[in-house]
Amino acid sequence: MQYKELLKLEQSARNNFKYHILKANVEYELGEFKLCKSSYENSIILMEDDELSLISLIELATLIGGWDYLFRNINLKKVFNKDYDDEFLDSCSKLIKAKISGTSFDVSELIKCAKTKKQKSISAYLTAIFIPNDEERLYDVALELFEGNLAAAEYLYGCGKELNIDIITKLIYLDMIGNKSVLESKREDELGLEFLPLGGGDNIGASSYFLKVKEVNILIDAGIKLEGNKVIYPNYQLLIDKELINKLDYVIITHAHLDHCGGIVELYKLNKGIKPIMTRETKELLRFNLKHQFDNENDLYILDSLLDRIIILDFNKRIYLRNEEVSIELYRAGHILGASSIMIRSDKCSIFHTGDFCTRDQETIEGIDFPIGEKIDVLITESTYGDSQCKSVNHECKRLKEFVQEKMNEGKQVLIPSFSIGRAQEILALISRKSESRARVYLDGSAVEASAIYHKYAEKAMGDLRYYIVDEKLYSSKKIFIEQEALSNRCCIVTSSGMLLEGSASSQYAKTMLGNDNCVCILTGYQASGTLGLRLKEQLNFEHKYITIEDERIIIKAELNEFNLSAHANLNEILALELCLKANNVILIHGEFKDKHSILEDKLNEIDNVKVYQSKNNDLISL
Template identity: 30%
Template structure:
């Protein structure tokens, strides 16, 4: 068996692992990696038509966003995912398509390719082992966002468990993942997003967050809560439902459509669906630009995409409140360097009307992560006891922290591959090796088809929890790499945070 890492290795973004058995090729996820100049697809991939199956862990674009690109080159195989992932991924991919079309990033983003993705998606149920060709697959709840799964593949006498993004602690929205239910496996591929750090106590953080909302609203200020449309928007609503508020709660942007999809889903791993529906009925939804402008100057709690303030209606509210010292922007997740949210969090500055501006409203960040901590990753590895441990989905610092710990265990081989490397596993799982992946001198990889993108040639409009994606335009006044945001497009930063 061969495991080839086309993305998400020693990095966060464009998650894509190819699993090869005798005669068959499968991929685990197919994402994009966002950066200041646009985005990258999985690297060193060829002959998409020969793929036999895709297994998608969840809807975030750093795991699903490359699917239209693969469809463009005639991918003909089924895409297996949980039912809620199928629904939510189509919402995010459609939004991603709008932004890519506006920015002229790649010909793959057309309606035909999006329709092909939808056609090839096949919904599966959790905890049911299903045969497909020469393998078996089982989807387990990952506890990350609605529809998220950790996937076990059994092939050629070996078992491989790919965690995707997972969380082993209960949140308001999700039942946690249970690694004990996976059983012992030969190969465990685990994410290491926070491999070098522990996360704050979530209950304590929630109290601090709600107290801050309470203080600002009682002082006559407005509260802007930028959110990722999937997961974070719903969890914030559930938190707010625990108290009565003296001002209206408004929801704007793509969060409404995704929240409706979550409420209409049937996953047993989504908690508080009734509570979510109850508050959903009390929220005032913004229906037009005129409506948005009318309420922006009024006291209220504004829940709006995008989570990193790279676009969407959140920009509109910031433009109305940045001078108001009584108001506050409460960031609720990780802010990628080069985004407006990162500027706010670190320098209390943002691009307002195209100008880098010092804001006078309060800015605070509350780290409600959908991932697990370093201690939780170690607990998972100990519970599963794989023969082979592969670390991915993390920057080098976080990967190294888990690698240093795991190499001292003495009972498993540990690998931290880079993009463009592969792990070979022998049939009985007793030996394995890491090497550079190379298909041959005459193979043309898909990235050779990608269009070069110079952001200076595409300045202006448009423009992807957290994170389609933050696809920046970089002008002479904006050498820092922070994009000038656009309130008219969500820039759905629906990647991992």
């Protein structure tokens, strides 16, 4: 409702207090914290002397730590030369006036008037201003009562208090992290870690990382990279040359996307003794994903043999290796169902490997979990978005949902190619949960089978979704279904693959729908080089659009759009994780940074007592 009200005000009220304060609230909700701060500052200049205006400013000052700006810029005569009917608001008004004018104030009056937890949190924060000798305790109380009190969180962070990753991320967005010298001095003794990326070090794709910890040899991930019809594997030859291929003790698969698991069968062919470790959900999704990659019985037989060797390890359960000298524990990474971060402990060091991770809760799964209050020596983190500040994903999700509904209400057919694991389920949940629209949402392609696994393990998150599974038995071909049913109804079709790989369900839909001016095609994810998805993405920039699919040249009449629904951590979220874990060594992986420093690397280097390593494929890092 706020968002719609804002749109109504936008054209007529840009110099209106109500517009800016509403805009600030909407931006906060969408995670656009810097924009929120700017709108908040504009609203102070245009302040109106009514109760709603003052309470809105007080709440925003609390949410974004904007008290100092309010104290410096608010018009005393305009706002505080009156009494307010609301007791709490009236007490706040008098306290603020006293603070600005330098006069005394009885804070017991404010505390007595506070009724809700948020009001008590605000009163504790404002009381700390007048009782500086007890400020740390009062700020602690303020944050405990209301976690959104970033004004209190900013002070407590500066005192070295442990805060959760969501709070630290918001503080970073709002430039409220001043002193980053919170890490202990670096340990001078050797940690006994060797780290060797075989793929996915300074690029994205074919992720595979060899670690040697106290003579235990561990491989994390065994992915592939697709370049058109070409499959690129990690550099297993390096392990063969170093005579390590047969000395691998364990292979840990972080999640079931092909760039992290697609090469495990080739690895198994080289060493039939490997012991794969992963979560139960990852095993099921890996089985589903890999069986679609093989077209001969021998490889399927090898896959079944490999699956029988898998060691299932649930989150927050520890397994001990090599006479209990080294242990492994998996934590929820929040990227897709079953995705893991890995904690490796020995008596010499502790290592936290993030895998692909997401800090926010998504529609179907919760965000990352990690060890709290434990010393981490080495953080190995993905850096997919280490060089950019992406748009708020919450904002993008809201935009996508409203855009799809709008197009279906116009009677159009919407095609959303999406990755079969993770992205398809998130989009389904976003557009079909509690939907009152009469338009149909279809699911097709290999995403159907992946969604069945999501239903099995995430039923609470998937149970109330309303969508139709495309039943090809009712039609002689996909083309007939599209022409006779899909194009005859206002609908949205979610189908794999996300990159529109040749021969996939999404490429078949695209071939029929892209030439239709009543259709819409939405891209929502990474498009690899050599794929139809990337060629289509490039057409977004041209007035006259065309594409060739299976040797057929198509003039694109459909509307094209793109939304960033990444389930990867962005730059600020990676920084926040490091500030939570306080690792003295950070190794960056899974980013396209072959010839330059990323912004993330530069930001991490600003933190005292932190050594940053940008990993490079085939180059050993010894700590």
